[in-house]
Amino acid sequence: MPGTLLETSRFQAYGPRHIDEIAERYGLPEEIGRTVRLVSLVLPFRVNTYVLSHLIDWGSVPDDPIFQLTFPQRGMLTDADLQQIAKASADPADRLLLRETVKEIRARLNPHPSGQRLNVPSQDGTELPGLQHKYRETVLYFPGQGQTCHAYCTYCFRWAQFIGDADLRFAAPDPDGLITYLRDHPEVHDVLVTGGDPMVMSTERLARHLLPLLDVESVRTIRIGTKSVAYWPQRFTTDTDADDALRLFERIVASGRQLAVMAHFSHPRELRTDQARRALARIRATGAVLYCQAPLIAHVNDDASVWSELWGAELAAGAVPYYLFVERDTGPHDYFKVALARAVEVFRDAYRTLPGLARTVRGPVMSATPGKIAVDGIEETEQGAFFQLRMLQARTPSLVGRPFRARFCAEAAWIDELQLDPATPPDIAAAVAGGTGASDNSRPAQGRRSQP
Ligand code: SF4
Numbered sequence: 001m002p003g004t005l006l007e008t009s010r011f012q013a014y015g016p017r018h019i020d021e022i023a024e025r026y027g028l029p030e031e032i033g034r035t036v037r038l039v040s041l042v043l044p045f046r047v048n049t050y051v052l053s054h055l056i057d058w059g060s061v062p063d064d065p066i067f068q069l070t071f072p073q074r075g076m077l078t079d080a081d082l083q084q085i086a087k088a089s090a091d092p093a094d095r096l097l098l099r100e101t102v103k104e105i106r107a108r109l110n111p112h113p114s115g116q117r118l119n120v121p122s123q124d125g126t127e128l129p130g131l132q133h134k135y136r137e138t139v140l141y142f143p144g145q146g147q148t149c150h151a152y153c154t155y156c157f158r159w160a161q162f163i164g165d166a167d168l169r170f171a172a173p174d175p176d177g178l179i180t181y182l183r184d185h186p187e188v189h190d191v192l193v194t195g196g197d198p199m200v201m202s203t204e205r206l207a208r209h210l211l212p213l214l215d216v217e218s219v220r221t222i223r224i225g226t227k228s229v230a231y232w233p234q235r236f237t238t239d240t241d242a243d244d245a246l247r248l249f250e251r252i253v254a255s256g257r258q259l260a261v262m263a264h265f266s267h268p269r270e271l272r273t274d275q276a277r278r279a280l281a282r283i284r285a286t287g288a289v290l291y292c293q294a295p296l297i298a299h300v301n302d303d304a305s306v307w308s309e310l311w312g313a314e315l316a317a318g319a320v321p322y323y324l325f326v327e328r329d330t331g332p333h334d335y336f337k338v339a340l341a342r343a344v345e346v347f348r349d350a351y352r353t354l355p356g357l358a359r360t361v362r363g364p365v366m367s368a369t370p371g372k373i374a375v376d377g378i379e380e381t382e383q384g385a386f387f388q389l390r391m392l393q394a395r396t397p398s399l400v401g402r403p404f405r406a407r408f409c410a411e412a413a414w415i416d417e418l419q420l421d422p423a424t425p426p427d428i429a430a431a432v433a434g435g436t437g438a439s440d441n442s443r444p445a446q447g448r449r450s451q452p
Contacts, residue, residue, distance in 0.1 A: 130172025
């Protein structure tokens with residue numbers, strides 16, 4: 001029964017239209033409800049009854065980490081933008097003013113960070129919708145029907161996927177373009193099916209996107225990026241086609257491919273429910289391998305003890321802790337960002353508590369325009385302090401694995417706020433500067449809001 005917030009076994013999403021019902025049922029203070037309503041005019045908002053009833057601690061709202069993770073917050077827009085939105089939405093008859101105001105604010109929020117538009121490949125001079133090819137061996141695939149999620153993360157760097165603007169959206173209607181592209185690019189061994197969340201699709205639809213990959217010999221690994229175990233674990237337990245999804249996973253594994261479920265957990269509470277633990281066990285039983293990753297986010301998980309518990313719980317569930325990311329420079333970045341210096345500290349303090357088997361985790365890592373840049377530590381020298389950096393992954397394969405340095409800056413939260421060491425090799429400096437070929441490494445890298 002949509003709209004009643006009754007907990008049923010069937011998935012039901014709730015969004016801006018249901019704020020009053022949520023407020024009434026869970027005791028959300030009126031002022032907070034008003035802010036949620038305003039911010040959600042600009043940034044996406046979506047929850048479901050599992051998140052509302054099992055993950056959020058309503059006694060700790062608004063500071064509760066899962067509330068911060070899923071409900072739009074006051075600090076996500078500037079006061080000036082909030083006022084502008086409040087004014088533009090005051091007259092319900094003037095829809096045009098509201099539309100224009102929302103569009104203008106969104107455009108300022110860097111909807112496609114880290115040069116994602118640079119990653120779209122072409123075939124015979126035509127761009128392929130719903131594909132990204134940044135690293136030689138890996139293609140990202142965005143199936144059109146998988147471009148929502150069971151709930152939306154407030155910090156999501158793909159928020160532009162969810163705002164109904166076709167120009168900002170990566171989405172492929174079917175896998176035909178992908179398959180043709182893969183046949184022409186046998187160097188690609190790894191396909192990451194992503195979104196949104198591919199697991200929002202029915203198993204039948206998911207199969208239509210995944211099974212054709214088994215006919216491409218060069219594909220060795222299929223990854224599925226998903227937060228469904230955290231937001232709707234019923235996808236693998238009690239949904240009507242949950243068993244079918246697991247049979248599909250088994251079929252992929254039986255084909256000889258590695259199936260990697262890239263699970264996104266932001267906080268250990270997401271792993272504490274019986275449903276989530278059961279979902280993980282059922283996925284593992286198919287032969288799929290679970291890897292876990294998430295960004296470090298102020299207000300949500302900016303604490304070493306949170307990561308220590310999270311990685312420990314992942315290991316206990318048979319999953320592999322994989323990445324701690326730095327929050328990307330998009331959307332409400334100023335609200336959620338954590339300074340790199342702090343990120344190094346959180347990562348190191350949590351890492352030290354881990355048993356060896358959980359030290360598979362890498363971080364903090366910036367997934368930036370030139371590639372994945374790890375911040376390995378801070379080095380004190382006679383010339384001052386430096387961040388020790390390393391290209392974990394790169395558009396240009398020759399850069400992979402190479403260390404470099406940047407001047408320490410206590411407030412910097414992204415690569416473009418750092419000044420590279422003048423001794424940085426020219427190819428790395430040029431890549432960091434935006435791939436322009438410029439080798440003047442004495443100036444800061446390209447401004448983040450001007451990234452393509
Ligand atoms: S689940 Fe992933 S894609 Fe969906 S909102 Fe969260 S971070 Fe974004």
